[in-house]
Amino acid sequence: MSGPLYGLTVVELCDELGEWAGKLLADMGATVVKVEPPGGSRTRGYEPFLHDIRGTERSLWFWHYNTNKKSVVLDLDVEADKATFKKLVADADVLLEDALPGRMAELGLDWLDLEVTNPRLIYVSITAFGRSAPRSGEAFTDLTLLAGGGPAWSCGYDDHSLPPVRGGGNQGSQTACHYAVMSLLVALLERDISGMGQHVDVYAYAANNVTTEAASYTWLVNQQTVQRQTGRHATVHPSTPTQILCADGRYATSGLPPRRGEDFKRMLAWLDDLDLRDEYEQRPFLELGAARDRIDLARISEDPETAAIFGAGRDCVNFIASRLPAYTFFTQGQERGFQVGIVYSPEETMEDPHFRARGFPVEVSHPELGLRFLYPGAPYGFEKSKWSIRRRAPLLGEDSKEVLATYR
Amino acid sequence: METRALSHLRICDFTGQLAGAGATKFLAAFGAQVVRIEDPVLQGRWDILRGIPPFKSGQSGLEAGGAFNNHNVEKLGITLNLRNEQAREVLRKLISVSDCVTENFAAGVLDRLGFGYAELKRLRPDIIYVSNCGFGHAGPYAGYKTWGPIVQAVSGLTFSSGLRNQPPAGWGYSYMDHTGAYYMAIAILMALYHRSRTGEGQWVDFASTEAGAVLNGPALLDYTVNGRPLRRQRSPDSNRSQFPRMAPHGIYPADGEDCWIAVACRDDEDWKRLAGIAGAPWSTDDRFAALSGRLEHEDDLDTLLSSWTCLRSAGETARLLQAHGIPAAPVRRPEERIDHDRNTEAWGLWPTVQHTVMGEVRVDGLPVHLSRTDWSLSHGAPCLGEHNDYVLSKILGYSSSEIASFRAEGVI
Numbered sequence: 001m002s003g004p005l006y007g008l009t010v011v012e013l014c015d016e017l018g019e020w021a022g023k024l025l026a027d028m029g030a031t032v033v034k035v036e037p038p039g040g041s042r043t044r045g046y047e048p049f050l051h052d053i054r055g056t057e058r059s060l061w062f063w064h065y066n067t068n069k070k071s072v073v074l075d076l077d078v079e080a081d082k083a084t085f086k087k088l089v090a091d092a093d094v095l096l097e098d099a100l101p102g103r104m105a106e107l108g109l110d111w112l113d114l115e116v117t118n119p120r121l122i123y124v125s126i127t128a129f130g131r132s133a134p135r136s137g138e139a140f141t142d143l144t145l146l147a148g149g150g151p152a153w154s155c156g157y158d159d160h161s162l163p164p165v166r167g168g169g170n171q172g173s174q175t176a177c178h179y180a181v182m183s184l185l186v187a188l189l190e191r192d193i194s195g196m197g198q199h200v201d202v203y204a205y206a207a208n209n210v211t212t213e214a215a216s217y218t219w220l221v222n223q224q225t226v227q228r229q230t231g232r233h234a235t236v237h238p239s240t241p242t243q244i245l246c247a248d249g250r251y252a253t254s255g256l257p258p259r260r261g262e263d264f265k266r267m268l269a270w271l272d273d274l275d276l277r278d279e280y281e282q283r284p285f286l287e288l289g290a291a292r293d294r295i296d297l298a299r300i301s302e303d304p305e306t307a308a309i310f311g312a313g314r315d316c317v318n319f320i321a322s323r324l325p326a327y328t329f330f331t332q333g334q335e336r337g338f339q340v341g342i343v344y345s346p347e348e349t350m351e352d353p354h355f356r357a358r359g360f361p362v363e364v365s366h367p368e369l370g371l372r373f374l375y376p377g378a379p380y381g382f383e384k385s386k387w388s389i390r391r392r393a394p395l396l397g398e399d400s401k402e403v404l405a406t407y408r
Numbered sequence: 409m410e411t412r413a414l415s416h417l418r419i420c421d422f423t424g425q426l427a428g429a430g431a432t433k434f435l436a437a438f439g440a441q442v443v444r445i446e447d448p449v450l451q452g453r454w455d456i457l458r459g460i461p462p463f464k465s466g467q468s469g470l471e472a473g474g475a476f477n478n479h480n481v482e483k484l485g486i487t488l489n490l491r492n493e494q495a496r497e498v499l500r501k502l503i504s505v506s507d508c509v510t511e512n513f514a515a516g517v518l519d520r521l522g523f524g525y526a527e528l529k530r531l532r533p534d535i536i537y538v539s540n541c542g543f544g545h546a547g548p549y550a551g552y553k554t555w556g557p558i559v560q561a562v563s564g565l566t567f568s569s570g571l572r573n574q575p576p577a578g579w580g581y582s583y584m585d586h587t588g589a590y591y592m593a594i595a596i597l598m599a600l601y602h603r604s605r606t607g608e609g610q611w612v613d614f615a616s617t618e619a620g621a622v623l624n625g626p627a628l629l630d631y632t633v634n635g636r637p638l639r640r641q642r643s644p645d646s647n648r649s650q651f652p653r654m655a656p657h658g659i660y661p662a663d664g665e666d667c668w669i670a671v672a673c674r675d676d677e678d679w680k681r682l683a684g685i686a687g688a689p690w691s692t693d694d695r696f697a698a699l700s701g702r703l704e705h706e707d708d709l710d711t712l713l714s715s716w717t718c719l720r721s722a723g724e725t726a727r728l729l730q731a732h733g734i735p736a737a738p739v740r741r742p743e744e745r746i747d748h749d750r751n752t753e754a755w756g757l758w759p760t761v762q763h764t765v766m767g768e769v770r771v772d773g774l775p776v777h778l779s780r781t782d783w784s785l786s787h788g789a790p791c792l793g794e795h796n797d798y799v800l801s802k803i804l805g806y807s808s809s810e811i812a813s814f815r816a817e818g819v820i
Contacts, residue, residue, distance in 0.1 A: 004598040004599060004601055004602030005598060005601065005602075006605075007605065008601075024594065028598055045652070046626075046651055046652040047626075047650070047651045047652055047653055048626060048629070048630040048633075048634060048636070048651060050633060050634070051634060052634065060626055060629040060630060060633055060634070061625075061626045061651050061652070063629060064625035064626050064628075064629050065625065111779070129751060130751070130755060132754075135751050138730055138735075139674075139730065139733045139734060139735040139736075140735050140737075141649075141654070141657075141672040141674060141735045143647070143649070143657060143658075143659075143670050143672045143735070144670050144671075144672060144735045144736060144737040145737075146670075147659060147668070147669075147670030147737045147738070147739045147740070148670070148737030148738065148739075148740050148745070149740070149745065150740060150742065150745055151579070151580075151581075151583070152659065152668075152670070152739050153739055153740060153741055153742065154579070154580030154581050155569060155577055155578070155579050155580035155581075156577050156580065157571075157574060157575075157577060160666050162571060162574065163571075163647065163658070163659040163660070163661070163668050163739075164659055164668055164739045165569055165570060165571060165577040165646060165647060165659070166569070166646050166647050166659065166670070167565065167568075167569040167579050167583065167646065168565070168568030168569045168570075168624070168627075168644055168646035168650070169565070169568055169623055169624045169625075169626075169627065169646075170626075170651070171583070171623060174623055175586075175587070175590075176775070178587065178590035178591070178594070179590070179774070179775055179776050180776070181594050182434055182590060182593045182594055182597065182776075183776040183778065185594065185597035185598060185600075185601060186413050186414060186438050186597065186778070186781075187413070187778060187781070188601060189413070189414065189417075189597065189600055189601060189604070190413040190414070190781050192604055193416060194780075194781075196780065198778055198779045198780040198781065199778070199779035199780075200776060200777075200778055200779075201776060201777045201778075201779070202775065202776050203755060203775045203776070203777075204775075205751060205752075205775075206751075206752060206755055206757050206775030207775035209745055209746075209752055209757060209772075209775070210757065210772040210773065210774070210775055211583070211586045211587070212581060212742075213426065213581035213582050213583075213585065213586065214462075214475065214581060215581065215742050216742060216746065216772055217462065217474050217475055217478040217771070217772065218462045218474070218742070219742035219743055219746050219747075220474070220478070220746065220758060220769070220770040220771060220772075221462040221463070221464055221474030221477075221478075221769060221770075222462045222463065222464055222465055222474070223743070224462065225741055225742055225743065226580075226742070228580050229580070230575060230577065231566065231575060231576055231577060231578045232557065232578065232580075233557070233580060233581055233582070234580040234581060242557070243575060243576065243578070245575070251561075251567075251575060251576055252561075253557055253558060253561045253566070255553070255554075255555060255557075255558060256555075330562075334549065334551075334552040334553070337553075339553045339554065339555065339558065340558070341554065341557070341558030341559075341561040341562050342561060342562060343561045343566050343567050343576050344561065344562055344563070344564050344567060345564055345567045345568075345637060345638045345639035346563075346564030346565075346567065346568055346621065346624035346627045346628055346631070346638050347564070347627070347628060347631035347632075347637045347638060347639070348564065348639070349562070349563060349564055349617070349621040349628075350621075350628060350631065350632060353548055354543060354547045354548045354549040355547075355617075355618070355621065357546075357547045357548055358544060358546065358547045358615070358618070360618055360621065361632075373629070373632050373633050374632040375628075375629065375632070376621055376622045376624075376625055376628050377618070377622075378618065379591055379614075379618055379619040379622045380591060380594075380595045380612055380613070380614045380615075380618075380619065381544065381612065381613035381614070381615070382595075382598075382599070382602075382610060382612050383610040383611045383612065383613070384602070384608060384610040385598075385599075385602045385610065
């Protein structure tokens with residue numbers, strides 16, 4: 001047994017809005033008991049499925065978001081099960097729930113109902129629009145959270161006849177879950193001192209609102225509006241492209257352009273080593289840059305030579321990228337001290353030598369299938385209390401007997 | 409002083425930008441004493457956000473950077489010239505009375521400054537050290553340098569965000585600076601929880617590319633289990649739904665310049681209601697009656713729905729659909745969701761802080777409320793060395809004459 005949260009008991013009553021929070025806790029050692037309705041959690045019906053065949057135990061979505069959890073089936077509309085649930089929570093440190101606002105109160109399972117028997121309970125509610133906000137009853141999906149909450153405004157293309165883009169991967173609920181975990185940990189540390197639990201109200205729409213970087217603070221500070229651009233930061237005034245199509249049809253992203261004389265020297269050396277010395281027409285400007293100590297960015301607007309040097313440096317990164325496969329550009333560029341990146345498809349991280357060397361892909365056994373699969377691994381490397389997947393996501397009701405033995 | 413949730417914790421903080429500073433902002437909002445260390449010789453420019461726009465109207469300069477203020481509210485700021493041995497001694501003293509040391513330098517920088525993990529542990533055996541960089545402190549790319557857009561690109565988040573037959577759109581901002589900061593805060597808090605149980609500190613090596621990769625979980629398993637990569641024909645298209653499948657599901661044109669409305673039908677019931685509201689010839693088209701048909705004819709469906717959404721404002725369509733329980737939301741501009749949204753206002757999401765130079769300025773608040781020990785933000789980010797006297801005298805016990813000589817000798 002390991003993990004910094006070893007010994008912590010969490011009861012989870014969540015579908016897609018909150019189950020990521022439960023996984024973050026479970027993978028760090030907490031005992032997370034997922035309470036499912038008799039037919040199973042809704043997310044057991046989410047794509048993708050094992051070999052594309054639908055089934056309660058075949059959702060890869062469910063597999064991912066529920067590693068290390070225990071599954072207990074309780075029908076909260078039935079009094080006996082509700083009583084069991086209350087006993088379960090009476091012994092828990094944390095309750096995580098993402099029910100629609102009002103539902104828990106209707107069941108008699110609200111914070112005020114449960115703190116009576118467990119004043120040390122940290123009761124975490126994750127809702128789309130807050131429990132008390134004016135729009136708390138609004139229907140939502142990840143798409144409408146990201147569109148209404150701000151992220152989509154900044155994401156898309158230079159061509160504004162194309163729609164803004166929702167970032168992929170259901171990040172709207174994941175962002176809410178990050179705040180849920182941060183906040184419940186604060187409440188746990190506080191409980192060490194006060195001995196008391198409390199209610200933590202997590203508001204997903206607001207979480208997305210404060211996860212938009214410059215879009216929000218540019219408005220807050222000086223009431224200007226950023227505009228979306230292809231593959232780079234949305235800005236108030238248009239900026240130059242940073243996403244480059246490489247020779248193999250893949251994309252790379254350039255970082256900060258050369259600014260110091262030594263940057264220009266390294267850039268010239270890179271051109272030479274690639275035998276592109278004569279092909280790059282703006283080479284003389286790179287040589288001028290190499291002769292300087294550094295480029296004074298404040299002088300770009302008044303000194304055409306400085307502007308030409310800076311422009312050539314930026315352009316040369318793009319030129320080299322267009323002549324190399326993306327991975328070669330990425331690794332050669334970084335080895336030569338240039339801050340550049342490759343645009344990987346998600347699955348390409350699982351094959352990348354660095355991710356592999358750090359042990360990022362981990363094997364998880366599915367004994368009932370007699371199979372092992374690679375899963376994404378630890379988001380952080382704890383030295384002493386490690387992240388781990390001890391068991392694959394639970395089968396429906398797999399742990400009812402064991403967990404409920406003492407509560408029935 | 410009022411006791412807050414984390415008043416008992418002190419962080420010796422080298423973080424900067426958003427990826428690091430965002431983590432300690434969260435802790436400071438709950439009362440942790442965060443002592444931010446800056447280099448007086450470089451005027452704090454370890455953090456590139458110090459002194460860069462946005463500025464409040466009529467302001468500029470080192471102390472007026474809007475992003476820096478946003479990410480560093482409620483922190484104390486001191487200057488230490490670590491080239492100087494006396495300053496290093498001050499830092500040793502501070503570390504020995506801190507619970508946690510945090511940084512988001514490139515790998516190895518703190519070590520080269522002489523304050524690697526071994527030294528931190530020597531100064532305080534149960535210290536928690538959380539480092540945050542793009543590729544972590546070990547592995548083939550440990551020497552590589554990153555910023556938000558590179559982290560997002562390498563972790564797969566840029567690729568998974570885009571329209572079909574278009575280049576990756578990315579996120580349009582440093583999503584992984586925000587999220588890296590969230591993970592960093594989680595790591596700090598979990599390590600503190602572990603220490604409270606066992607008495608032992610530890611080093612957390614946080615690599616934001618790994619955290620980013622995890623955020624595409626179902627797509628990763630679709631690859632490792634089903635052999636289906638996201639890089640394939642007609643993929644990705646992130647305005648459409650991947651998991652779970654829905655249609656219609658997209659961002660459609662609304663009346664007005666660059667105005668858009670997001671609409672999602674979660675099931676056939678949502679679709680039936682939408683079709684009824686539209687009352688258009690396509691509302692009764694048999695091809696669209698079931699999800700499988702709507703997915704098969706999604707291009708046609710999107711075109712027809714666009715011809716309906718473009719007739720009125722995004723707000724009006726959203727109200728119409730929401731009145732019938734169908735998920736819909738305008739793509740809101742910053743102004744709309746900050747100044748004209750009672751949902752964020754009622755929550756207190758944009759608190760005003762008092763900054764010594766900038767005066768009153770609004771910042772990002774927190775999307776959570778704790779019933780008993782909630783957060784609060786009222787002080788702006790520290791000016792360079794603003795809390796030198798307070799930290800050196802009240803926390804570290806130096807006399808005013810010692811502090812005066814530190815000042816005279818360029819130690820602080």
